Amino acid sequence: MTATVTVGTYLARRLEQLGLRHLFGLPGDFNLGLLDEMLGGSGLRWVGSSNELNAGYTADGHARLRRGPAAFVTTFGVGELSAVNATAGSRAEDVPVVHVVGLPATRAMAEGALLHHSLADGDFGHFVRVAAEVSASAVVVRTQNAGTAVDRALLTAVGSSQPVYLGVPADVAVAQVPAAPLARPLRVLRSDPAVAEEFREALAEFLDGAQEVTVLAGPRLHRRHLEDRVRALAAQNGVRIATQSASKAMLDESHPANLGVYAGTFTRDPETRRRVDEARPLVLAGVVMTDFLTGSFTHGFDPDAAVDLHLDHARIAGAAFYGLFLEESLRILEEVLEARSPRPAPLPRRAVAPAPEHVPADPDGPLTHADLWPLLQGWLTPGTLVVAEAGTSFYGALELTLPDGCDLLGQPVWSSIGYTLPATLGAMLAAPERETVLVIGDGSAQLTIQELGRLLTSGLTPTVLLVNNSGYTVERAIRSPEAPYQDVVEWDWTRLPAALGAPGTPVFQARTPADLVEVLAKVRADRDSGGGHAHFVELFLPRDDAPDSLVQLARSVR
Template sequence: MIKTMPANLTELESEVARLRHELQSLEVERKDDDEITIANYLLTRLEQLGVTSVFGVPGDFNMPLLDYIEDHPRIQWIGNCNELNAAYAADGYARVKSHSIGVVVTTFGVGELSAINGIAGAFSEMVPVLHIVGVPSTVQLKTKPLLHHTLGDARFDVFTKAAEQVTISQAMLMNKVHAAAEIDRILIDCITRARPVYLTFPSDMVSEKVSAKRLKIPLSRTLPPNDPQVEQFVLDEIIKVIGEAGGDMAILVDACVLRHDVQDEVKDLVTATRFPVYSTPMGKTTVSEQFDRYGGVYIGSISDPAIKERVESAKLILSIGGLKSDFNTGMYTYRIPTTHTIELHSDHVLVQHAHFPGIGMKQLLPKLTPRLREFRGRASELAVSKAKLEVPIERDNDITQSYFWPRVGKFFKKKDVIVAETGTSNFGILDVPLPEQSVFVSQMLYSSIGWSVGSTLGTALAARNKGLGRVILFVGDGSMQLGVQEISTMTHHGLTPIIFLINNSGYNIERNLHGMNRKYNDIANWKWTSLLTTLGDVDGTLSRSYTVRDKSGLEKLLDDPEFSNAGKIQLVEVIMGKYDTPRALKLAAELSGKYTEKSAKQL
């Protein structure tokens, strides 16, 4: 009988790793007494993590820290128009800047509460973001005077309590003795657990000095090891189950492949074994969509029929990093029984009905890949339905959803970073195969309307830092109105995204979910082509704006080399029908309605 790990052993081993780091740091500190301000200690740690941009909004309680950020030679302060957009930007930055984190700085109370929705989205979608809050002095935090930005009732901890709900770890720097250790603790949690963390920085602690020597000890990214005996048993069970299925298996990759840094291990697996591989919507571009064994996006009943048939007819599915949310699974319409499923996760494995806690996929995959090579011959024989990028021939010259998405698919290039807003854009682009080394960025689980605009700012800065290609945003007119101010920040920092703004007179996704003809789903129309000159490009030299109303106008623009080169920030207003909806979104809305109705009957 195999002895499984206690459910809390992962947490215990994480604590052991932290204590080991702390002992190493203390040993180094005893050998020398070089000192550094706490502010510069934090910034040095962020630099070690590859952070080159910090987002936020100034406020009186965080300005002492902002002085240090602005003066740092290698970290750039990116001042935002509001805190919510700053949090969105930090989220987008972290998604594209692999092995780094996003950082947002706000002020006490009013600032941090404005940012909390963006932090909640990062928590929901497992994005590593550090939220730094400049707070009153340590004396004021203890004596609790009637200060501005408070609720006026001496509850100075109320905002921290709110933050605890959407961050994995918190630290309050109340004395310099523990400051460095606390900073290290939450940063290790951030990078190993792929979740936001929260740091309060009192104004009088910024210039206090601590030992600099512990900075020589890198922050540990080491995960708790798998129990060797249990891991061996799991590997044997997986091989046995695959053998029983005759090697008839497909691989399904999902969001946690990205969030928990196993993209390289998955690439090795699919390359070595040649099993057909599919992705979920949240896992799009986790595996190259030009790989010859990649078959497309599986989203339950919403899937392309050929993809649905291939996935659901496989005798076994190896799911890696699965995240079974409603939109990600086609409103829970997977037709894959548990007996046909192996699931690998960051901290556990499921083999059919057997559950193995404490076995992480990061350590398991490199051992699984060589053992699966024995099935390569059979795997190579399994058919893959390749997604074809075909632009439909339509008699009407109007721009339709069915025409638009495959047409822009032909516009994409290698290394493009493509950001899609929740709704029309997110669902419209799902069936479009993306180029080699491209990066797809979306927020399908949390689905905060307006997220993509602020996120594009962080995405573009990270893409520039990593040497990626163009940044292309697809956003609806309704969503754009929620976060439009951040276009000015993009222009100010010389970023040149291409923004395709879909003008269909309101909230298309909401119309399909409920209230097709309700006025609450309408919005006031804007003069969209004036946005870029209004929001930063005051003399009209840094940007270009276009309106396309028909297919011929769109074709001409997409074929224009100057437009395609993305040398300036550009906005394209694309006029579409008010009720025209992508196929996948229409099906998702119908299934959502049925699911809601069924759930209500069960009460």
């Protein structure tokens, strides 16, 4: 007899084969059978969320820190629509997230039954069509060929580094399908060997004689977890590397080949801007050319005159090589650089001096961004994951010189406020051994604060720095700072950890630079002693104070 498994079990096992250990989401009546099948016969650990938007954000953060996709489950209609914003962010930022939706039974949908959670018009395709607009693939699974549909969706997520939607009707979730395909793990898409060879020859010709090569490294390298390749490129003679803001610290900022962050006219170091804009040749590796990442399109280089390495193709001075994935094109770049003859001499490297210890001008005066970020920089340890919310937090973090091994996680392309709080949960579940610091503003935190309870009660030990500056500082910097829509309700933030289920969380406040130094010392002492606590710190900053880079951004938007 042919061995079978349910569709739900088949999906769970395929996810496990891709390395997943966590499944995020919320239950609903249309996905209960599906959840039972997915969790009953697998090793997946269920991590519930407070709402579907947070579940999508959590899965996004999880996928960014692990080598492979993440997955979350919602119910039909009311659940899946709540997650659309998160899925759109994953699409905009190239994050492979599998959104699994429990749908009504196949017969009920075919008959146009006027079910709850529907629009009561008999059309059950509305929400799939919505998902198709923000996903690389949107599929409703049928019992016939269910395994093939699941496999294709997962391969699309991994191959494109994009979110996919899998709608699973209630009857299909428990239907039996052949188990035999599970014996062969999914083969991730591979580059076309013929195209790879053509690219190699064209690249060698393009770089022929180049003694100096400048690489601009973008966030899509993170999505493919190619940081080691970037470090290998940096070790090549004659190679310098700049990064976009979304990939800051991909190469240690102390590395002598690191040119720093490039963002057109927003680039802080004029030398960095000059070297990228005037580079001949220039290699764009996993770069994203959006407004916030190019200094409102003030970049001074021509992408059509560069080597441009994308997720699934490459270009050399406009000539396209399709079917060539970023992993392969970056490997070929490294080999072509290694094979140069005569081999270039090592370039003179810029001196990277350690940042001097910051001494506030007025330790007992109001805490401002001019003191916050330098003091935080001196406190961070190597290897820390810094998660920074869109707005003052992200652009303040860009002004840090991060210690070696650190990473900056943000969402500068989609820039949906509130993203980072649940994303921190997902990221820490993927890398629980890393020290993690979340910096988030009061206005942003109010959107997704429910997930703070899960973050503080999951055995994780983040340090949460809540920037209380009375509303939407970035919007005020752009326009109408006194408008009532810029205000938020003042919360008693220090009571929230207890109210959300974590009464033992150490809670602090800092109103002055001296307060901040004292608080950070207490947090560090607790961490160093193995206290095993998460920490919540409320930072009071003036309403209209902002990092210089954010002021510059706001000016360009205005």
